[in-house]
Amino acid sequence: MTRGWGGRIRRIPSHVRPRRFRLFGLGDAKTGTERLAHKFSRYRSVHEWDRSRLVPASSAVLEGRLPVSQVRTELRRRSRWHTFELDCAYFLAPFAGELAEMHDDAQFVLLVRDCFSWLEARVDYVRRVPLTPVGRESMAARYGHYDEPLRGEEAALHDAGLYPITSYLRYWAELPAKVMRDVPADRLCIVRTDDLDQSNERLASFVGIDPANLLPAPAVDDEPRNGLLATVPDESIVELAVQHCAPLMQRFWGDDWVSLQSRLRPPPST
Numbered sequence: 608m609t610r611g612w613g614g615r616i617r618r619i620p621s622h623v624r625p626r627r628f629r630l631f632g633l634g635d636a637k638t639g640t641e642r643l644a645h646k647f648s649r650y651r652s653v654h655e656w657d658r659s660r661l662v663p664a665s666s667a668v669l670e671g672r673l674p675v676s677q678v679r680t681e682l683r684r685r686s687r688w689h690t691f692e693l694d695c696a697y698f699l700a701p702f703a704g705e706l707a708e709m710h711d712d713a714q715f716v717l718l719v720r721d722c723f724s725w726l727e728a729r730v731d732y733v734r735r736v737p738l739t740p741v742g743r744e745s746m747a748a749r750y751g752h753y754d755e756p757l758r759g760e761e762a763a764l765h766d767a768g769l770y771p772i773t774s775y776l777r778y779w780a781e782l783p784a785k786v787m788r789d790v791p792a793d794r795l796c797i798v799r800t801d802d803l804d805q806s807n808e809r810l811a812s813f814v815g816i817d818p819a820n821l822l823p824a825p826a827v828d829d830e831p832r833n834g835l836l837a838t839v840p841d842e843s844i845v846e847l848a849v850q851h852c853a854p855l856m857q858r859f860w861g862d863d864w865v866s867l868q869s870r871l872r873p874p875p876s877t
Contacts, residue, residue, distance in 0.1 A: 624690055626651075628814050629710055632695030633703055634718030635749070635782050637728040639800040642824040643718060644695040646807070649820045652693040657685070662741050665698035666748035678705050686710070698745070700782055704789030714814060715790050719859055720800035722779050722852040724870035726844070727836050729775055734767055734833045750774040763838040772844060776851040783855060799859055841868055 627650065632643045644654035664681050667673035682705060685694075699706070706713055720728075738746065755773040757765050764772070787795065796813040798806050803824050811818035836844075845868050848856070856864040 624651075626690050626692050628692055628816070629713045630693045630814055631699055631703070631706060631713060631715045632693055632718070633700045633715055633786055634697060634720070634800075635700065635725075635729075635779065636697040637725055637732060638697070638718040638720040639803050639824070640695045640697055640718060642803055643716060643798075644693060645825050646803075646810070646821045646823075647693040647695075648822055650692040650816075651690065653689075653691050653695065655696040655698070656689065656691070656694065658696070658698065659741065661685070661696070662698045662745050665701050666745050668701040669748040670752065675705070678702065679709060682706060682709060700786060703786045707790045707794065713794065715786070715795045716810065716813075717783060717786050717790075717795060717797045718800055718803070719783055719797060719855070721860060721864070721867050721870065722776060722848050722856060723844070723867050725779060725800075726772065726775055727871055730764065730769060730836045731833055733769060734835055746770070749778050753777055758843065760839050760843055763835060767835060769835075772839065773847050773851065776847055780852050780855055797859075836871060841871055844868070844871060 630647070632640050634640050641654045644652045646652075661681075664673060664678070668678060682702060686709075703715065707715070733746070750770040751774065753771075753774045755771040755777070757771045761771060764770075783797075787797075796810065798810070807818045807821040807823075811821055845865060848868075849865070853864075856867075860867060
């Protein structure tokens with residue numbers, strides 16, 4: 608009798624089970640959102656769930672095309688049908704303010720990756736992975752609206768269908784700033800991507816769970832990079848980083864943050 612009842616309990620659909628916590632993992636693509644979701648695999652954790660529906664909505668929010676009422680309707684639908692305990696995706700960041708207002712119990716983890724290795728990974732990913740039409744719209748919404756001029760040394764990036772470096776770095780800086788503005792500080796945990804492997808105790812304390820239930824973050828993808836960013840002189844990239852990223856980089860990596868420009872270079876061939 609008990610065994611049968613336990614079996615029935617285990618078969619209860621996830622969308623009717625109560626949440627033990629409500630956590631959102633935010634950060635742009637290539638900041639570690641997939642690794643964060645993996646850490647919480649012992650809970651109802653998802654990464655980029657229902658992206659075909661949420662990515663267009665996220666793009667519309669960034670472009671000012673989706674009224675707040677429709678944003679809230681979409682988010683209520685997601686919450687009602689999917690009782691995720693960690694909902695982690697780059698496309699959730701534009702919804703951070705609304706999520707914080709709609710759910711008093713919501714907590715947020717914001718992942719911040721240094722601008723140099725992020726830029727390398729961002730450019731590399733676009734070159735390696737063909738974009739769908741929805742993906743192209745998402746890129747345009749995040750990086751294409753700044754109308755930044757293309758520098759002459761960025762010709763190879765332009766030929767590859769990429770945006771000016773300034774556009775990427777401006778969004779890199781603006782996304783965390785918006786999340787930090789819109790989410791109450793006591794409900795926000797900011798984690799450097801560098802520190803994700805050592806963050807279990809801190810994350811568990813923030814959420815109120817046993818750190819033993821958090822898994823190690825999986826290894827970083829070490830696929831060979833295409834080296835396209837190497838066609839742009841380091842000094843040009845550093846100049847733009849100083850112009851657009853300095854406050855955030857100094858806050859999280861200290862006064863010597865410019866030395867991280869060494870992360871721009873692709874790994875040597877083996």
